[in-house]
Amino acid sequence: MASGSKDAGPKKRRVTEELRHFQDGWNMNYFFVEFKTKPICLICNNSVSVTKEYSTKRHYEAKHANKFDKYKGQFRQDQVSDLKRKLSAQRQIFTRADQESTCYIKASYAVAMILAKKSKPYSDDEIVKECLERVVEILCPEKKKDFSKICLSRQTITRRVDDIGKHIEDNLKNRASEFIFYALALDESTDITDTAKVAIFVRGVDAHFNKTEKLAALYPLKDTTCSRDLLGAVTATLNRFSLQLDN
Numbered sequence: 388m389a390s391g392s393k394d395a396g397p398k399k400r401r402v403t404e405e406l407r408h409f410q411d412g413w414n415m416n417y418f419f420v421e422f423k424t425k426p427i428c429l430i431c432n433n434s435v436s437v438t439k440e441y442s443t444k445r446h447y448e449a450k451h452a453n454k455f456d457k458y459k460g461q462f463r464q465d466q467v468s469d470l471k472r473k474l475s476a477q478r479q480i481f482t483r484a485d486q487e488s489t490c491y492i493k494a495s496y497a498v499a500m501i502l503a504k505k506s507k508p509y510s511d512d513e514i515v516k517e518c519l520e521r522v523v524e525i526l527c528p529e530k531k532k533d534f535s536k537i538c539l540s541r542q543t544i545t546r547r548v549d550d551i552g553k554h555i556e557d558n559l560k561n562r563a564s565e566f567i568f569y570a571l572a573l574d575e576s577t578d579i580t581d582t583a584k585v586a587i588f589v590r591g592v593d594a595h596f597n598k599t600e601k602l603a604a605l606y607p608l609k610d611t612t613c614s615r616d617l618l619g620a621v622t623a624t625l626n627r628f629s630l631q632l633d634n
């Protein structure tokens with residue numbers, strides 16, 4: 388019919404366009420929000436290509452319904468708000484990322500990651516930059532300009548490490564919310580300044596037998612490894628990851 392009548396074309400498109408506006412109800416029903424005119428899934432942050440109820444519904448039912456159908460009413464609303472908050476925090480990182488060029492940012496995240504992993508002071512970024520510039524001068528002087536665009540200032544590295552830390556924590560929080568059972572392991576160690584610290588590791592399993600084992604927290608111990616300090620650290624970790632004692 389559509390191919391037979393020329394008039395049917397524009398009329399049809401108008402109706403389709405109306406249907407293609409994001410509907411508020413998709414928020415609670417399928418955990419979708421609208422971002423830059425695209426529907427984005429709050430749970431996995433993927434978008435669907437067409438702004439249609441059918442697409443958002445199909446995505447939700449195929450990927451998330453088994454885990455998220457159990458949330459009803461206020462609980463569902465809380466989940467939506469919580470996920471929205473996470474997405475907007477991520478977006479702030481992305482907006483910042485839009486302003487600078489992605490590969491320079493990637494490079495500075497990579498340096499931040501190395502410094503953090505090796506427990507190096509962030510002021511070492513100056514040494515890294517100097518090394519890079521010297522090497523590039525010798526090997527590929529024509530790229531010197533590119534290298535100078537990598538921002539490795541102390542503030543940037545501090546911000547990058549914060550971002551990475553937050554990302555890791557959010558990931559673990561997400562996993563922890565699915566734990567059916569979990570166990571904690573505590574280990575005492577001292578850092579480079581000789582401060583006693585307790586490292587708290589968590590190992591949990593979800594309903595699909597996916598195992599997660601991660602360092603959850605690192606707390607300084609005031610004087611000795613007395614039980615009160617340890618209890619405080621454990622309680623704080625449980626609260627931070629919303630873990631219940633009965634699991």
Ligand SMILES: [Zn+2]
Pocket residue numbers: 428429430431432433446450451
């Ligand atoms: Zn999704």
